Amino acid sequence: xxxxxxxxxxxxxxxxxxxxxxxxxxxxxxxxxxxxxxxxxxxxxxxxxxxxxxxxxxxxxxxxxxxxxxxxxxxxxxxxxxxxxxxxxxxxxxxxxxxxxxxxxxxxxxxxxxxxxxxxxxxxxxxxxxxxxxxxxxxxxxxxxxxxxxxxxxxxxxxxxxxxxxxxxxxxxxxxxxxxxxxxxxxxxxxxxxxxxxxxxxxxxxxxxxxxxxxxxxxxxxxxxxxxxxxxxxxxxxxxxxxxxxxxxxxxxxxxxxxxxxxxxxxxxxxxxxxxxxxxxxxxxxxxxxxxxxxxxxxxxxxxxxxxxxxxxxxxxxxxxxxxxxxxxxxxxxxxxxxxxxxxxxxxxxxxxxxxxxxxxxxxxxxxxxxxxxxxxxxxxxxxxxxxxxxxxxxxxxxxxxxxxxxxxxxxxxxxxxxxxxxxxxxxxxxxxxxxxxxxxxxxxxxxxxxxxxxxxxxxxxxxxxxxxxxxxxxxxxxxxxxxxxxxxxxxxxxxxxxxxxxxxxxxxxxxxxxxxxxxxxxxxxxxxxxxxxxxxxxxxxxxxxxxxxxxxxxxxxxx
Numbered sequence: 001x002x003x004x005x006x007x008x009x010x011x012x013x014x015x016x017x018x019x020x021x022x023x024x025x026x027x028x029x030x031x032x033x034x035x036x037x038x039x040x041x042x043x044x045x046x047x048x049x050x051x052x053x054x055x056x057x058x059x060x061x062x063x064x065x066x067x068x069x070x071x072x073x074x075x076x077x078x079x080x081x082x083x084x085x086x087x088x089x090x091x092x093x094x095x096x097x098x099x100x101x102x103x104x105x106x107x108x109x110x111x112x113x114x115x116x117x118x119x120x121x122x123x124x125x126x127x128x129x130x131x132x133x134x135x136x137x138x139x140x141x142x143x144x145x146x147x148x149x150x151x152x153x154x155x156x157x158x159x160x161x162x163x164x165x166x167x168x169x170x171x172x173x174x175x176x177x178x179x180x181x182x183x184x185x186x187x188x189x190x191x192x193x194x195x196x197x198x199x200x201x202x203x204x205x206x207x208x209x210x211x212x213x214x215x216x217x218x219x220x221x222x223x224x225x226x227x228x229x230x231x232x233x234x235x236x237x238x239x240x241x242x243x244x245x246x247x248x249x250x251x252x253x254x255x256x257x258x259x260x261x262x263x264x265x266x267x268x269x270x271x272x273x274x275x276x277x278x279x280x281x282x283x284x285x286x287x288x289x290x291x292x293x294x295x296x297x298x299x300x301x302x303x304x305x306x307x308x309x310x311x312x313x314x315x316x317x318x319x320x321x322x323x324x325x326x327x328x329x330x331x332x333x334x335x336x337x338x339x340x341x342x343x344x345x346x347x348x349x350x351x352x353x354x355x356x357x358x359x360x361x362x363x364x365x366x367x368x369x370x371x372x373x374x375x376x377x378x379x380x381x382x383x384x385x386x387x388x389x390x391x392x393x394x395x396x397x398x399x400x401x402x403x404x405x406x407x408x409x410x411x412x413x414x415x416x417x418x419x420x421x422x423x424x425x426x427x428x429x430x431x432x433x434x435x436x437x438x439x440x441x442x443x444x445x446x447x448x449x450x451x452x453x454x455x456x457x458x459x460x461x462x463x464x465x466x467x468x469x470x471x472x473x474x475x476x477x478x479x480x481x482x483x484x485x486x487x488x489x490x491x492x493x494x495x496x497x498x499x500x501x502x503x504x505x506x507x508x509x510x511x512x513x514x515x516x517x518x519x520x521x522x523x524x525x526x527x528x529x530x531x532x533x534x535x536x537x538x539x540x541x542x543x544x545x546x547x548x549x550x551x552x553x554x555x556x557x558x559x560x
Contacts, residue, residue, distance in 0.1 A: 006363065013359045017352050024348045028341055034395060034407075035337040036299040036311075039328070042218065043313035044297055045476070047326040050216040050224045051315050054324065057212055058158045058184075061111070061203075065186045066156055068107055069199050074100070078118055078188050078197050081126045091126055091134050100127050108201065114181075115202035118188070123148065126197070139165040140183060140200065147321065148185070151198050156186040159200070160226070160322045161209070161234040163257055180234070180257045182209060210236040210256075213324070221308075221329035228322050231287045233259040233305075242269060242306060248278075261287035264307040272307055290316045290323035301330045347383070400450055401457035404472035409480055412470045413537055416484045420531035428491035428528035430481040431544035432460070432498065435521045435556040437477035439511035452507060452520060453477065459505045460498055480544075488528040495524040495559040503557075514557050521557035523548060 068074060080096045091097055104116045108129075118127035123141040125133050140148045143162040151157050164181040185200040203209065209226075213235045216224030223238040237243060237255030244251055246268045249258050262281035266272030274281060283291065285302035297313040304310045304327055311333050314325035396408040404412075420427040434440075434456060441449040453473075460479060461471045470482040481498075483491055499522055507520035514521060525548025529540050551560040 009359060009362060013355050017355055020348055020351050024344050028344055031340055031395070032337055035334065039311055039333050040297050040299045040313070043299075043311060043326050043328065046216040046218060046222075046224060047313040047315055047324060050213055050326065051317070051324050053212045053215065054209075054226075057208055058320070061184045061201075062156045062158070062186070064111065065184050065199070065201060068104075068201075069186045069188050071103070073103060074199070075188060075190070077103075078127075078199070081118060082120060082196060085120055085124075085126050092131050097127055097134075101129060104129065111201075112204075112207070113201045114204055117183075117198075117200045117202070119148070119198040119200065121152065121197070129202075133165070136165075139181075140185065148198065151185040151187055151200075152195055154187055154189075154195060156184070158320060159183040159185060160228050160320070161257055182234075214238075216326050218326070218328050219332050221310075221332045222326065223328075224324065224326040226322050226324050227261050227287060227290070229291050231261040231283045231291055232257060233261060234322060239306060246306070248305075259305055261305045263303045264305070265303075267303070267307040267309070269306055269308060286312045286314050286325055286327070287323075290314045290325065292316075293318060398457075398473040401454050401473055403457045403461050403479075404470055406472065406474060409470065409472040409474065409482065412472075412482055413540075416468075416482060417531045417537040417540075419484065421533065423485075424530060425485040426487050426528050426530050427540065428483040428486035428488065428526065429540050429544045430483070430491060430495050430498070431474070431525040431527075431541070431548040432479040432481070433523050433548055433552065434477040435514060435523055435552075436509065436512045439513070440509050440520065443509075443511045455505060455507055456502060456520065456522070459501055463494075463498060463501060486528060488526065491526045491528050492559055495526050498522065499524060499557065499559060514555065517557065523551040523556045524559045525549070525551055526559060 077096050077100045081091065081094070081100070084091055084094055084096065100118070108114075108116065115129040116127075117125050117133065117138060117140075119138045119141070120126045123138050125136050125138050128134050138148065139162065140159055142165075144159050147157055147159050159182055161180040161182040182203045183200040184203065185198050187195040188197045188199050189195055213224045213226060216222070217238060225233060225237065226235045228234050233255050235256060237259065240249065240254050243249045243255050243259065244253060248268070249255055260278055260281075261284050262278055263284045264272065264274040264278075264281060266274075268274070282288065284304055285298060286304075289296055293316050295315045297311075299311045301309045301311060304312075309330040310327040311330055312325055312327040314323055316323040396404060398405040416427055419425075434452070437449070437452070440452060444452075457471075457473060457479065460481070464471050464481075468484045472480050472482075474480045481494070483494065486494075502522045503517075503519055505520070508518065509520045510518055512518060512521065525544045525546065527540055527543035527547060529535060529543070531537070547560040551558050554560065
């Protein structure tokens with residue numbers, strides 16, 4: 001056997017293995033970066049959605065309380081209670097207190113509130129649903145003094161959870177001391193606009209306030225929670241059972257108002273014991289940034305209050321005085337990437353083994369083995385190419401609905417925009433939103449909501465007739481249809497047919513607010529532009545999005 005041939009073949013085999021390994025490494029880096037971007041986008045979307053939901057809930061509660069403090073009967077009774085205080089009279093036995101309690105009992109039943117305070121300017125309770133709170137310094141003044149001052153200055157504010165000053169009735173019918181409680185407060189004003197007192201409603205933070213954040217739980221380890229400026233957890237923790245197990249809270253205790261969001265220095269779930277007391281530990285990377293007023297995200301990984309490595313996104317609200325974060329364990333978040341990496345590494349391992357085997361076979365069988373080796377290498381290259389193609393196709397598909405994803409849409413839009421510039425042909429875009437989808441999710445649950453998204457996506461995707469057209473999921477309950485060489489009138493006609501198809505799909509929606517309709521429907525914004533070097537392609541999206549907003553403001557289930 002020729003020594004030169006053996007040397008060349010050995011060098012070629014080594015070079016081939018190196019190329020495959022480097023290519024696999026680069027592919028894995030690309031896939032990992034894309035996975036991290038998707039994780040970041042998901043976390044930010046959930047955080048923002050939960051944050052907006054909290055704002056909506058708080059705004060509704062503020063509006064409700066403002067209506068209460070404007071009640072003439074409440075204003076009149078408050079003035080009389082202040083007169084009693086000034087004269088040093090007995091609040092508890094007064095007819096005014098009983099009348100006020102009767103009025104407030106009716107109003108509190110509307111939202112299942114658990115108590116109220118009327119607070120005099122000296123920060124003493126002059127009325128309450130409980131006798132033992134009257135003539136006492138108000139709990140909000142003791143724990144959230146700055147917020148109470150702002151309410152006395154004329155603002156209506158949400159007061160984040162604090163420990164209750166009295167035992168409260170739990171869901172099992174027992175009174176429990178030192179449980180979390182929260183308030184909504186608003187000033188009681190005279191006709192001249194002078195603030196004479198403050199009326200607060202006591203809310204149960206484990207109900208609506210916590211439930212809104214619990215909607216943002218992703219997977220088995222995802223958690224959305226709120227915390228105050230000291231880094232104290234002010235909503236229920238998803239991991240109370242774990243916190244009890246590792247000793248961060250008492251047995252049958254809870255993390256709310258107990259856990260300070262600190263980095264213990266290691267994973268306590270695997271047995272790590274912090275070397276300092278919780279009060280001396282530094283805040284987690286997320287909490288440290290948030291309480292300093294910085295909203296952001298992290299997909300490099302950091303330890304949460306259990307010491308578990310997580311990815312996270314967070315928002316700090318200076319006006320409300322608390323932050324909101326969504327986190328998910330790194331291990332769970334990267335499962336899709338780990339599976340892909342395993343497949344790629346197995347393929348590389350197979351390639352390496354077969355390459356070395358082919359070289360040895362050629363070495364022992366001379367010319368005959370050379371032919372077999374070439375065939376094996378060709379086969380392996382085809383397998384690698386096909387697998388790489390499959391992985392690439394997966395990166396362009398939406399994980400839930402199976403249709404094209406945002407990444408595919410962005411790349412196709414760039415390509416079609418350039419083509420439209422060259423050929424001076426109109427490029428149309430349909431921006432589609434499922435009407436009242438949040439109400440659908442709240443009524444039927446997220447599993448049924450996912451099924452609804454899949455049904456709508458399949459129904460609309462089946463209407464695509466040209467190979468040049470693209471239907472894609474844009475995000476959440478929004479979809480887009482890109483229509484090259486399509487005028488505005490043609491696009492409008494197509495959009496109307498889509499609206500009709502969704503109605504014909506007969507997906508029941510008992511919480512839609514569209515009069516005379518109890519089915520899932522869609523609203524569509526339509527735009528069409530002849531691409532030009534003087535126009536940015538983002539204008540096409542902006543126009544369609546504005547028309548979608550117009551369609552929704554005009555009543556939904558329509559095309560604009």
